[in-house]
Amino acid sequence: MVDSLSLKSEVAAEPSAPRRRRPAAWERSRRKALTAYVFLAPWFVGLFLITIGPIAASLYLSFTDYSLLDEAKWVGLDNYTKMFNEDPRFWTSLKVTTIYVVVSVPLQLGFALGLALLLDRGLRGLSFYRSIYYLPSLLGGSVAIAILWRKIFGADGLVNSVLGLFGIQGTSYVNNPDTALGTLILLHVWTFGAPMVIFLAGLRQIPRSYYEAAAVDGATPLRQFRTITLPLLTPIIFFNLVLEVIKSFQSFTQSFIVSNGSGGPNDSTLFYTLYLYVNGFKEYEMGYAAALAWVLVLIIAGLTGVNFLASKYWVFYGDSK
Amino acid sequence: MATASRRLPVLYRRRVSRGAKHLMLIGFGLVMLYPLLWMISSALKPEELIFREPGLIPSEVTFDNFTEGWTALAHPFGYYMWNSAVVTALSIVANLAACSMAAYAFARLNFPMKKFWFAIMLGSIMLPLHVVIVPQYIMFSKLDMINTVWPLILPKFLAHDSFFIFLMVQFIRTLPRELDEAASIDGAGYWRTFFRVIMPLCTPALATTAIFTFIWTWNDFLSQLLYLNNPDNFTVPVALRTFLDSSGESSWGPMFAMSIIALGPIFGFFLAGQKYLIRGVATTGLK
Numbered sequence: 389m390v391d392s393l394s395l396k397s398e399v400a401a402e403p404s405a406p407r408r409r410r411p412a413a414w415e416r417s418r419r420k421a422l423t424a425y426v427f428l429a430p431w432f433v434g435l436f437l438i439t440i441g442p443i444a445a446s447l448y449l450s451f452t453d454y455s456l457l458d459e460a461k462w463v464g465l466d467n468y469t470k471m472f473n474e475d476p477r478f479w480t481s482l483k484v485t486t487i488y489v490v491v492s493v494p495l496q497l498g499f500a501l502g503l504a505l506l507l508d509r510g511l512r513g514l515s516f517y518r519s520i521y522y523l524p525s526l527l528g529g530s531v532a533i534a535i536l537w538r539k540i541f542g543a544d545g546l547v548n549s550v551l552g553l554f555g556i557q558g559t560s561y562v563n564n565p566d567t568a569l570g571t572l573i574l575l576h577v578w579t580f581g582a583p584m585v586i587f588l589a590g591l592r593q594i595p596r597s598y599y600e601a602a603a604v605d606g607a608t609p610l611r612q613f614r615t616i617t618l619p620l621l622t623p624i625i626f627f628n629l630v631l632e633v634i635k636s637f638q639s640f641t642q643s644f645i646v647s648n649g650s651g652g653p654n655d656s657t658l659f660y661t662l663y664l665y666v667n668g669f670k671e672y673e674m675g676y677a678a679a680l681a682w683v684l685v686l687i688i689a690g691l692t693g694v695n696f697l698a699s700k701y702w703v704f705y706g707d708s709k
Numbered sequence: 710m711a712t713a714s715r716r717l718p719v720l721y722r723r724r725v726s727r728g729a730k731h732l733m734l735i736g737f738g739l740v741m742l743y744p745l746l747w748m749i750s751s752a753l754k755p756e757e758l759i760f761r762e763p764g765l766i767p768s769e770v771t772f773d774n775f776t777e778g779w780t781a782l783a784h785p786f787g788y789y790m791w792n793s794a795v796v797t798a799l800s801i802v803a804n805l806a807a808c809s810m811a812a813y814a815f816a817r818l819n820f821p822m823k824k825f826w827f828a829i830m831l832g833s834i835m836l837p838l839h840v841v842i843v844p845q846y847i848m849f850s851k852l853d854m855i856n857t858v859w860p861l862i863l864p865k866f867l868a869h870d871s872f873f874i875f876l877m878v879q880f881i882r883t884l885p886r887e888l889d890e891a892a893s894i895d896g897a898g899y900w901r902t903f904f905r906v907i908m909p910l911c912t913p914a915l916a917t918t919a920i921f922t923f924i925w926t927w928n929d930f931l932s933q934l935l936y937l938n939n940p941d942n943f944t945v946p947v948a949l950r951t952f953l954d955s956s957g958e959s960s961w962g963p964m965f966a967m968s969i970i971a972l973g974p975i976f977g978f979f980l981a982g983q984k985y986l987i988r989g990v991a992t993t994g995l996k
Binding site: 417420421423424425427428430431433434435437438439441442443445446449456503506507511512513515517518519520521522523524525526527529530531532533535536537538539540546549550552553578582585586588589627631634635638640641644645648661664665668669674677678680681682684685688692 | 727730731733734737738741742743744745747748761762763806807810811813814815818819820821823826829830833835836837838839840841842843844845846847848850863864866867868869871874899900903924927928930931934935945946949950952953954961964965968969971972975976979983986987990991992994996
């Protein structure tokens with residue numbers, strides 16, 4: 389497969405470079421292909437060794453019983469039937485993760501969009517505000533912040549000392565099954581800065597003249613938002629939505645640290661990936677963990693697919709219609 | 710004069726609403742940053758004051774938490790910082806080298822089945838880590854590489870973070886092809902063109918890659934938790950986690966002090982490379 393364009397340009401360049409006899413065209417393209425493979429060598433090795441190989445292995449393992457010590461034993465669909473029929477913790481982890489995604493992603497994107505709108509119109513100190521709001525996104529995934537969160541919502545943490553000023557006696561929110569997940573949702577919402585920055589970049593793409601024209605026609609700011617900003621921003625909203633759903637379905641660190649690896653209290657923060665980790669690397673049920681991973685892949689692929697299908701009805705691409 | 714007096718009230722109203730907006734933004738920003746500021750101030754307070762004083766200004770400042778926390782684990786905290794620094798530095802070098810090479814091939818060279826491999830590369834960006842983590846763990850444990858840095862950096866030397874390949878392909882495509890042709894006329898081969906022409910022009914893409922590799926590696930917890938079981942090669946996140954285990958709920962001060970130190974490099978990077986960082990997020994969606 390030879391790229392005719394680049395070949396032509398090289399041939400055209402020939403007369404201007406008469407110093408040395410240049411190799412024939414076919415030989416050059418062969419040399420180019422060889423060079424390409426050398427440049428790609430690390431990636432190819434990685435592709436087969438740490439991506440495709442492991443994917444195949446993980447699919448195989450998901451049909452086996454394997455503890456890392458004994459030989460893998462083929463058990464057919466047992467892991468999957470066990471998951472769906474006999475493992476209430478699988479359903480709990482799925483429920484916990486779903487609640488987490490469904491509540492925190494819209495809230496996070498809502499805050500992100502709201503603040504992006506406030507920051508948009510040539511406000512002085514924009515970069516200062518943007519930095520302040522972005523900072524939590526940068527730190528939010530770290531163990532240090534998860535520890536901080538555990539302390540803030542602990543029995544004598546910041547939240548309760550503030551409530552204490554008003555004479556309210558709080559509990560330990562991270563140890564209460566009713567509120568523990570809420571603290572993790574709050575942590576996720578707190579990191580709205582990253583999607584906000586993407587929204588800001590999107591808002592900048594909208595031509596000012598649209599607003600000027602609308603203002604001349606007497607459109608109120610609310611109406612301008614509804615008829616100009618929102619439709620033109622839907623591709624960005626969609627992008628953030630897809631990205632955040634995929635990312636938050638895979639969250640691990642926060643629930644691991646806040647519950648100290650247990651998913652507790654009472655499995656109320658048992659994220660899907662945490663449950664996968666416990667099965668694979670605590671109980672050494674490698675086969676079962678691989679099956680859990682495949683179900684996660686299917687869920688994420690399914691959700692992304694649904695997102696793309698639904699996007700037809702609400703995402704507006706300027707010149708496509 | 711007449712027009713000026715008619716415009717004045719509008720300007721005035723605008724200024725008031727702008728002031729209100731600033732107040733709102735600052736207030737909200739303070740609420741957002743309060744947990745961080747509280748952590749810093751708590752780390753500077755003597756233990757018994759931490760949960761008696763929710764305010765930010767400590768009535769008594771001490772650095773005991775830092776000295777105590779620094780030596781609270783099996784090794785001084787600097788030891789874990791060094792381990793993290795080694796992993797992070799190697800990851801950055803690996804990502805820059807391997808991803809830029811692959812990107813150059815995809816953007817500028819021709820080879821059989823190029824489109825097919827490019828599609829595979831794009832597909833691998835969306836692959837969740839969890840589907841390969843079990844077999845990867847088994848592989849690295851069979852290779853006797855558990856408790857070494859290899860499982861953490863080897864994938865990066867093999868261009869595993871394909872998002873960065875994609876990022877650089879997109880960037881190289883914006884560079885004019887005439888540059889390559891001029892270099893080739895001057896007798897430069899592909900390697901020379903890559904090192905002398907393409908790479909220097911790719912600085913923004915390379916910087917974005919370096920910055921995000923730094924942040925992701927420094928913050929990464931799952932793979933470091935999996936592959937580093939021996940306290941002798943713990944990195945900062947794993948060490949912080951044992952802190953939580955060993956000291957239970959009692960010693961907040963030292964834990965906060967070490968958390969601040971753990972966040973330090975990222976915060977420093979943030980202050981130094983803010984513009985690049987935020988532009989990187991805005992244009993690529995990396996977070």
